[in-house]
Amino acid sequence: MLNTAQPIKMSDREFPMSDHNFDTISKIAYQYTGIKLPEQKRQMIYSRIARRIRALNLQNFDQYCELIGDDKHVEFNEFINSITTNLTSFFRENHHFEYLESTILPHLTKVHGTDRRIRVWSAGCSTGEEPYSIALTLLKAFGASSGWDLKILATDLDSNVVTTGRNGIYAADRLSGLNPALVKKWFSRTADSSRYVVADEVKKLIQFNRLNLLDNWPMRNKFDIIFCRNVVIYFDKPTQQKLFDRYAEQLNDGGYLIIGHSESLHNLTDRFESIGKTIYRKDN
Ligand SMILES: C[S@@+](CC[C@H](N)C(=O)[O-])C[C@H]1O[C@@H](n2cnc3c(N)ncnc32)[C@H](O)[C@@H]1O
Structure with missing residues (x-):
């Protein structure tokens, strides 16, 4: 069967994420960890950061970006943990x-x-x-x-x-x-x-x-x-x-x-x- 579902537009999401928000997140991630977050990662980053916004009872991505602008803030470590991809297994590539x-x-x-x-x-x-x-x-x-x-x-x-x-x-x-x-x-x-x-x-x-x-x-x-x-x-x-x-x-x-x-x-x-x-x- 054809999948007719349309991707949800960023602006229709629970917390809209602007290009500026995504650029800010990518820039901080790259500077601190070396991890590149290209355009294809936008959806993934949206869902991982939206989870943090909910957990902190914040209103939007602007507020979240302000928090992680300070690398001494307690959220900074949570931010770093949320952008890593940890896929692994025992004897992977045996x-x-x-x-x-x-x-x-x-x-x-x-x-x-x-x-x-x-x-x-x-x-x-x-x-x-x-x-x-x-x-x-x-x-x-x-x-x-x-x-x-x-x-x-x-x-x-x-x-x-x-x-x-x-x-x-x-x-x-x-x-x-x-x-x-x-x-x-x-x-x-x-x-x-x-x-x-x-x-x-x-x-x-x-x-x-x-x-x-x-x-x-x-x-x-x-x-x-x-x-x-x-x-x-x-x-x-x-x-x-x-x-x-x-x-x-x-x-x-x-x-x-x-x-x-x-x-x-x-x-x-x-x-x-x-x-x-x-x-x-x-x-x-
Ligand atoms: C996909 S996992 C690979 C795990 C394991 N080496 C394997 O091959 O199964 C990649 C790991 O690299 C870590 N990582 C990414 N950037 C890093 C950095 N700048 N310093 C240290 N670890 C980093 C991530 O947190 C993640 O756990």
Whole structure:
């Protein structure tokens, strides 16, 4: 059947959003987060911000734009959280975890044979499925009491997703793609049986922190592997270029950078060589 429904015009909405309002929101989002909000995102931004206007009992977008003009206002953080897109899943783009297990970890085991220390960063970790998938791969390779010092730093701009990741509690449907043996070994049911909690042995490998990738980074030590998947897709080329060069600085020589399926370093940096599908190594 033909869908005859007409899109609702912006001016007929509950809270009209003017071009000026949309430009203001896009400009603040871009300056603070690097996230580009092109015209095609207008409907999505409308519904996410209208929800905030309702929650705050405001009258219109003008009032909302005035609030977020002040980055110290308590709403600013809510605004940032509401513009991020957090789609993720356990073992998303599974070939990365297969490559981690089959090639990267055996190589790093040799490189770090003396200090027995491996450091991974999940940058733009969303609700935690990515760092937990990394942790489960490390545990599979090394076991739970190997004597190796294994740590994953998991960071995201959105404070809500960082809290979800830190809590490590997931609805059953989030685990549906996971091997049942892994679920049995590393997850337990919550007291009311409605959800699953990640085991402490897995959680203790990961440190969750809020971090805006555009800000200064507080980490003093370098990483062996950086996962930054499906994050730069929201950034423009100059922002991507700067970020990839900063990742090169933050990696050990020969360290690995893993990006998302629709992302590429092509024409952006010459600090890495491509060694697999969206997998790169920092040139020495
Ligand atoms: C689509 S999710 C990707 C999650 C995971 N890496 C994956 O591939 O499944 C993108 C994440 O990047 C985060 N993000 C966007 N801009 C960021 C920034 N400037 N600094 C840190 N994180 C950012 C968002 O909050 C969101 O959680």
